[in-house]
Amino acid sequence: MRIASFNVNSIRAHLPNMLTWLKNEQPDIVLLQELKCMDNQFPYEVIEALGYNCAVHGQKSWNGVAILSKFPIEETVKNMPTFPNDIHSRYIECYTGGVRVAGLYLPNGNPVPSEKFDYKLKWMNALNTHARRIFNYDEPVIIGGDFNVIPTDKDVYSPESFRKDAVMQPETRAAFFELEKQGWQDALKKIKGEDAIYYTYWDYRRGARQNNNGILLDFFMLNKPAQELLIDGGIHDEPRDDEKPSDHTPIWIKLNK
């Protein structure tokens, strides 16, 4: 089983790019972030025609997350139970194909300090509380998506350029590492090694992609049963170099299932 996550930065603006990748890779389960559309604007028909069921938690203009699956989708949850009144659509969870998957688009949180940064930390706190609960499920649980966190200085082409950014604040990093303290495993870090340098986002500006001025923002976190199934994982670079791309590129894992 292969599971992928892709921040598409508007599903409508980047649908051709996303579909090219989807047809080429055909992951069993896909987590999508930054749909930037309402539920009724989601391109259900073309995605269902490729054999996917869709669970969509959309929002006008901003945010929005979805799960695509070649298996039936059950027990869909929109918004974290620990943050039921979230004003943004940033979290979706379901049971599909014998695994529980959660897709998230964590708040960016800039500038620092601001109400937006407070919201980011509040959101991460709610995530950690919810994650502690679902970590202990007997089934494989996979939390994936755009965490809007640069965990360490090696995960960014120029740490000094981001020192004041919300994605790299000590509080942001501490909240992110809470997941590992709970026992969650960073799947790509496990596959590639602690010191490996890899990015999932390149700014549209200043030739960031051409110069590989990237940052690591997207992750798969696995509970114990999922860790035991992990075989492989990586980054799909091709969509970022295709026509009219998202600023993120997909990440993927392969489970022995």
Place this chain on the structure above:
DNA sequence: ATGGTTGTTCCACAA
């Protein structure tokens, strides 16, 4: 330090 690009929407604001 600033500016650079792309998204949604219609005006700046978000990233």
